[in-house]
Amino acid sequence: MEYRTQFGSLESYHRGRVEPIDDDPKRYAFSNLFEVAAHSKPYEKVAVGKNLQYVIEAIRAEGTSEWRVADHDETALVMDGEVTVELLDLADTGVIAPGTDGSIGLDGDPAGTPMGHAVAGRGHMVLLPARRAYRFRADDPSVILLQTIHGKDTVEKWSTICQTMV
């Protein structure tokens, strides 16, 4: 028998649902990351999961992002499309204070040594090493799931993205 593995994409996703028996669907914070990205601005960092200080963010990758840096490792999992990840060894690592949660945006083109880049397609996961700057580039709308910590640019709009009714 031939099996067909069903992945999702911006163009084709079929959201499931919470079917409550004796519960409130809002307790499950149920969303679909492709649907979130389909309605997001480019590189808007929308939390689709939150576990105390930790978040996973659905990001619509389109065009070139700003440079960002975090004081801890992050990972970028490409869920749809193709994304180029550029890495930069910052000349001034003081731009990110030790212990800062989440990433911060950097102005313009920060000084540093180019570390190289990765070209990632669907299902590919790329490490965003701590204290290294990174930016994304996508020629066509793509989707990233980012593993990180809640930062000042994390967007929470649960009532917009989550199932609220039966």
Add this chain to the structure above:
Amino acid sequence: MTDTAPTPTTDRFGYQQFSIGEFTFSRDEYFAYILWPTGQHVMSVDAFLRALQRDVAWDFFYGIVNFDSVLGTMNHYGKVDLFAGRFNEAYRKAELDHQETFATEEIRPLFKSMLSDWTNEGFDPFASPAETGSAFGSKHGNNDEAVTRRRVTAERMVAVPGDEVLRTDDNGHPINRQFADVPQDEPELHPAPGYEAEVCGYNLFAYLSRSQVTWNPSVVAVCKESLYCPTTEEYILPIMHGNDRVEWFVQLSDEITWDVEDRDTGAKRSKVVMRAGDVAAMPADIRHQGYSPKRSMLLVWENASGDIPQMIAEGKIPSVPVTF
């Protein structure tokens, strides 16, 4: 204090019997039997071994591992409750429930010994039912190679130099029959000289397509205490996982239906149907069991902080991840 039988006895089917505290475990050709002072319980031995395999491999996991609606363990991270009927309202009302607490160092070797002795040659408790032999019959051989698999626990991310390695045909990870159509391409990596160890990436979907096991979360990426624990799922989760913290699911491929029940009583709470791209939290006051008709990829996302169960118990944090 508890008593652990140092020398298990062997029954007429060739299997050892085990006891710890006032619990006794035995099996025959088809069933596992559990006795405690106020009651007894029987389970199909294949279901029992699949549940036992997860409890052993995950070192009692986060929170509660319900083997079924009666038997299970609750992890206190250094100590483990072994219970019968504790999270079953009818058993509690009838006062048939029983619970004992053991040091992890005491119960772990007993469970490992039971798993090793009761697993026959050809039966793999981690495999899907379509990919394993039978658990039944009198004792014949063992499958220690399968039941002692090393659990993948990346320190930063799979494929980072010095961390967990990729799965390949050569290291014993062929593509699963139900993931034969999953692309095996890898990301293009273009490190500048001197940065080869930092420009890292891999194909997670290809990695998962080569998993030999089902319902077995493994750590593939770490952000402090945030752990990505993806797993491949087929048929039924052999346990009902009772949460002691919020746990998140991201459905990476295909579809899983979750039965969600009240953690303490077993009363039905909801069904959650998840398809590719869906994201859902499992609150800290429920237990859940998944059904995956086709082998699927599920990203289980955990906050591994050891403080969370106590914070929830003290009411310092809620049992849901967000309110809106």
